[in-house]
Amino acid sequence: MAKRIDVSDLDIYYGKFLAVQGVTVSIEPRSVTALIGPSGCGKSTFLRSINRMHEVLPGARVEGKVVMDGQDLYSADVDPVDVRRQIGMVFQRPNPFPTMSIYDNVAAGLRLNNKQTKKADLDDLVERSLRGANLWNEVKDRLDRPGSSLSGGQQQRLCIARAIAVEPDVLLMDEPCSALDPISTLAIEDLMTELKERFTIVIVTHNMQQAARVSESTGFFNLNGVGQPGRLIEFNPTEKIFSNPDEKATEDYISGRFG
Amino acid sequence: MSVQTPIPTSGASAVTPPQDRVAGRLPRWGQLAAFACGTAIAALLSWLTDSTVVLFVIYAAVLGTLVLYVASRRAEGRRQATDRLVTAIVTSAFGIAMVPLAALVWEVVGRGIERLDAEFFSASLQGIVGEGGGAYHALMGTLIITGLTALISVPVGLMTAIYLVEYAQGRLKRAITFFVDVMTGIPSIVAGLFAYALFVLLFGPGIRLGIMGAVALSVLMIPVVVRSAEEVLKLVPNELREASYALGVPKWRTIVKVVLPTAIAGLGTGVTLAIARVVGETAPLLITVGITNATNFNPFDGRMATLPVYAYYQLTQPGVPPEFAIDRAWTAALILIILVMGLNVVARVISRFFAPKTGR
Ligand SMILES: Nc1ncnc2c1ncn2[C@@H]1O[C@H](COP(=O)(O)OP(=O)(O)O)[C@@H](O)[C@H]1O
Ligand SMILES: [Mg+2]
Numbered sequence: 001m002a003k004r005i006d007v008s009d010l011d012i013y014y015g016k017f018l019a020v021q022g023v024t025v026s027i028e029p030r031s032v033t034a035l036i037g038p039s040g041c042g043k044s045t046f047l048r049s050i051n052r053m054h055e056v057l058p059g060a061r062v063e064g065k066v067v068m069d070g071q072d073l074y075s076a077d078v079d080p081v082d083v084r085r086q087i088g089m090v091f092q093r094p095n096p097f098p099t100m101s102i103y104d105n106v107a108a109g110l111r112l113n114n115k116q117t118k119k120a121d122l123d124d125l126v127e128r129s130l131r132g133a134n135l136w137n138e139v140k141d142r143l144d145r146p147g148s149s150l151s152g153g154q155q156q157r158l159c160i161a162r163a164i165a166v167e168p169d170v171l172l173m174d175e176p177c178s179a180l181d182p183i184s185t186l187a188i189e190d191l192m193t194e195l196k197e198r199f200t201i202v203i204v205t206h207n208m209q210q211a212a213r214v215s216e217s218t219g220f221f222n223l224n225g226v227g228q229p230g231r232l233i234e235f236n237p238t239e240k241i242f243s244n245p246d247e248k249a250t251e252d253y254i255s256g257r258f259g
Numbered sequence: 260m261s262v263q264t265p266i267p268t269s270g271a272s273a274v275t276p277p278q279d280r281v282a283g284r285l286p287r288w289g290q291l292a293a294f295a296c297g298t299a300i301a302a303l304l305s306w307l308t309d310s311t312v313v314l315f316v317i318y319a320a321v322l323g324t325l326v327l328y329v330a331s332r333r334a335e336g337r338r339q340a341t342d343r344l345v346t347a348i349v350t351s352a353f354g355i356a357m358v359p360l361a362a363l364v365w366e367v368v369g370r371g372i373e374r375l376d377a378e379f380f381s382a383s384l385q386g387i388v389g390e391g392g393g394a395y396h397a398l399m400g401t402l403i404i405t406g407l408t409a410l411i412s413v414p415v416g417l418m419t420a421i422y423l424v425e426y427a428q429g430r431l432k433r434a435i436t437f438f439v440d441v442m443t444g445i446p447s448i449v450a451g452l453f454a455y456a457l458f459v460l461l462f463g464p465g466i467r468l469g470i471m472g473a474v475a476l477s478v479l480m481i482p483v484v485v486r487s488a489e490e491v492l493k494l495v496p497n498e499l500r501e502a503s504y505a506l507g508v509p510k511w512r513t514i515v516k517v518v519l520p521t522a523i524a525g526l527g528t529g530v531t532l533a534i535a536r537v538v539g540e541t542a543p544l545l546i547t548v549g550i551t552n553a554t555n556f557n558p559f560d561g562r563m564a565t566l567p568v569y570a571y572y573q574l575t576q577p578g579v580p581p582e583f584a585i586d587r588a589w590t591a592a593l594i595l596i597i598l599v600m601g602l603n604v605v606a607r608v609i610s611r612f613f614a615p616k617t618g619r
Contacts, residue, residue, distance in 0.1 A: 166506055
């Protein structure tokens with residue numbers, strides 16, 4: 001079930017360093033939201049604070065609210081582990097588990113959580129997830145080979161399969177295509193269009209065309225200078241951002257004048 | 260191959276003859292010939308001065324190197340000659356390092372092989388005066404005490420390492436790391452005295468038990484396990500932990516099911532080498548376990564024999580005539596070396612076998 005996320009006045013810290021300041025945004029369910037902006041402006045940091053992955057780093061903390069369907073994810077009685085079960089994540093660098101086979105990597109979400117599943121159901125889930133990630137045809141004959149035996153692009157699709165296998169409500173993707181060839185990238189983009197029927201998708205990308213192609217809404221992050229916190233400068237429907245943005249900085253960035 | 264800096268030719272001719280860029284080269288047999296030459300001079304020298312084999316070898320190495328250097332200097336130039344000189348020096352250093360090892364193995368095998376028979380592995384020393392007898396009781400004692408040591412040290416050491424790498428932060432972490440480092444350097448006799456003092460407090464003076472030895476050895480083994488496990492766990496990429504967290508897997512489960520399996524090869528190797536490190540410890544066992552001539556399988560009741568202590572007593576108190584006991588001491592030493600070697604082989608097999616498979 002896709003869910004909406006409302007972020008209000010979010011400040012994100014690494015120890016004493018304020019990396020992202022004052023983000024307020026509403027992420028619509030059943031849609032793709034793209035985050036763009038120059039390197040180091042806090043896109044990854046913001047993304048990781050949505051599913052409480054940010055706080056696994058020592059000293060990292062967050063102030064403000066992230067509300068998913070009425071529930072504040074940062075309130076004291078919420079278990080971050082539960083949050084991460086509902087909000088999945090795909091990382092920039094493919095990171096399949098090296099000790100596991102392709103099959104086990106996809107099944108990892110259930111296996112690691114000791115969910116008892118019938119073999120047939122698990123087979124079914126693995127196939128569905130791999131098909132979903134456009135990887136099934138390439139690996140169906142070697143599901144027992146190590147996940148690290150795949151190429152970089154295949155590994156990333158394996159990671160996407162692994163993430164969607166646990167059926168999260170929201171899927172966060174941090175530059176998921178930066179390691180993929182154009183064909184796999186297209187496949188992932190098609191996949192996103194398909195997945196947004198079921199999930200809320202937030203994607204960080206450096207590829208402006210990609211943002212324009214896949215997303216309904218786009219957020220532009222920027223920072224005023226090194227050591228300054230990153231901010232969400234503008235958040236609007238993608239068409240508006242790319243045709244007639246409210247902010248001058250957004251227009252400069254999109255037209256390639258910096259970043 | 261031997262590409263030398265081209266000698267700047269006064270750019271008169273457009274076509275530079277290739278000889279200009281190729282330095283002279285000693286023939287393949289040149290190195291051998293140089294050392295043969297050095298050896299010949301060395302032989303002459305030691306014959307003239309009437310010196311020992313050791314001196315002859317040293318003469319031969321030094322003179323051979325010198326001849327090679329001079330020859331290379333004349334035929335190949337300065338850079339090649341220096342290269343050959345340094346190669347010779349490094350090789351000699353390696354040779355020097357190997358000498359004690361080779362001599363030790365040679366000596367122990369030569370002297371120990373005599374009593375490496377079935378009786379040695381099946382008989383204790385009970386009722387033995389002079390010839391015969393064996394070290395069955397000592398071998399069993401060593402296996403039992405080392406096994407107990409591993410049983411204590413591996414869980415404690417692994418969990419400490421996990422705590423240090425996955426949980427500890429700041430001052431406490433630094434303090435623990437510091438004390439583990441200090442413990443790595445504790446003299447083994449101190450560990451023995453500690454275990455002895457501890458058990459005297461509990462059971463009164465004069466106590467000797469197998470378990471005391473295991474406790475003493477654990478004091479030595481735990482820090483070794485902690486250090487090696489810590490290094491291995493640090494090598495597990497953080498991305499794998501994050502991948503697991505992002506699937507909604509709790510931290511402890513991530514450690515048990517992702518981090519430890521990824522590191523299993525290194526952990527197994529580290530533990531095996533740590534066992535090899537304590538299996539031959541003598542001093543702490545001398546104090547805590549003592550020695551006995553009979554077989555005792557119970558580490559909670561009375562003295563036990565162990566191979567190193569057995570070797571020590573056979574050598575220092577051989578009785579009359581002494582040669583039988585001294586032979587037994589050498590064989591016990593040989594078995595210890597075999598044990599350590601075996602453990603090292605096991606460590607290699609573990610790291611080969613369990614390493615994450617990346618084959619395509
Ligand atoms: N682990 C970290 N510790 C401290 N500072 C960090 C860490 N990761 C990122 N930062 C800082 O946070 C800011 C935002 O980084 P990031 O979110 O990675 O940017 P982006 O993904 O937009 O390129 C940068 O200034 C970066 O230096
Ligand atoms: Mg980033």
